[in-house]
Amino acid sequence: MVDLALLGCGGGMPIPERYLSSLLISYKGRKILMDCGEGTQVSMKILGWGFKSIDVICLTHGHADHIVGLPGLLLTIGNSGRTLPITIIGPIGITAIVKGLMVIAPYLPYEINILENPQEPVKIKAPLNATETTVGEFNDLIISTLELEHSTNCLGYSLYFNRKPKFDVKSAIENEIPKEFWNRLQKNEVIMDHGKTYFPKLVFGAERVGIKISFITDTRPISKIKAFINGSDLFVCEGTYGDENDIEKAIRNKHMTFSEAAKLAVGGEVQELLLTHFSPSMLSPEEYKDRSEVIFKNTIIGTDRKIRTLSFKD
Structure with missing residues (x-):
């Protein structure tokens, strides 16, 4: 299963009880951080x-409410004793932005690898080595990106x-796989023995469905988003404005209303919609929940440290 915590659900500026954009995802003891606004730590x-x-940090864009917490966080991670590299992913220009921020956090005990606007x-x-104990692994987490429509380069x-498919004893026996190789094949090793090659697929059953999470914030509702988020178990989306009377602000500032996010959820055939990135002028987002719910029933209004657990389906 995958655990998520919405660390901050605010946009623009922090207010009491609401920090800025950040989402933490935990899987088998390893973590991915989405954005790092003020208050993340x-x-x-x-x-x-x-x-x-935290092995991966995905940054949507370089605006302060999404990134200003990064230098302090990286220092804290260093003080925690981490020595393994951290991967940072972000849009065009993110390398220069991160390097600029690191002026105030110049000495880290680990490397930072930056992937700028990956096209694939x-x-x-999860990085593993002999000098640091880990409690799990990512088992091929796949991260995809989409260029969004904001006032600066921005990624969804x-x-x-x-x-991983289940181990299939019947298949292993039918393929005449020696029992001493079963465990190694389950760990995706390819084994050569006495002129024979044994592949992991020979001991596994049918493929099983994984878990998909999409994170879209700071954009207008462009058409490409629906296909990109299609089939998500959880769609985390900005809802900067709850009131439909604010549509002109949304268009001008390149953000979304609750109803626009809900229409994306319907078009993308997602399971749940978690709204976040609320304008500081919207003190009670719950009051506008019906604007989304009337379009997409499974709407959740984000709050700081709201936790969701997603389980794999058999």
């Missing part, structure tokens, strides 16, 4: 999920957690 400390096991899906495995993200 405080929310993580309250949550108690830990800092050291990125496969991520889709994360797909593959699920």
Whole structure:
């Protein structure tokens, strides 16, 4: 299963009880952070999920409400004893932005690898080495990106957690696989023995459906989003404005209303919609929930440190 915590659901500026854009995803003890707005560290400390096991940081864009918490967080991760590299993914220009921010956090005990505007899906495995203990792995997490329509270069993200097929004893026996190789093949090793080659697929059953999470914020509702988020178990989307009377602001500032996010959820055939990135002028987003719910029933209004757990389906 995959656990998520909405660390901050605000946009623009933080207000009491609402930090800025950030989402933490935990899978088998490893973590991915989506955005790192002001208050991210405080929310993580309250949550108690830990800092050291963050392996990937996905940044949507370089605006302050999505990135200003990054230098402090990277220092805290370093102080936690991490020595393994961290991967940062972001849009065009993110390398220069991150390097600029690192002026105030120049000494880290680990490397940072930056992937700028990747054009192909990125496969991520949790880094493992002999000097640091880990409690799990990503098992081929696939991260895809989509260029969005905002006032600066901005990316949307889709994360797909593959699920390994079940071990099939019958298949292993029918393929005459020696029992001493079963465990190694389950770990995706290819084994050569006495002129024979044994492939992992020979001991596995049918493919199983994984978990898909999409994260879209700071954009107008462009048509490409529906296909990009299609089939998501959870669609985390900005809802900067709840009131339909604010549509002109949404268009001018290149954001979305609750109803626009809901229409994307319907078009993308997602399971749940989690609204976030609320304007600081909208003090009670719950009051506008019906604007989304009338279009897409399974709407959730985000709050700081709201937790969701997504389970694999058999």
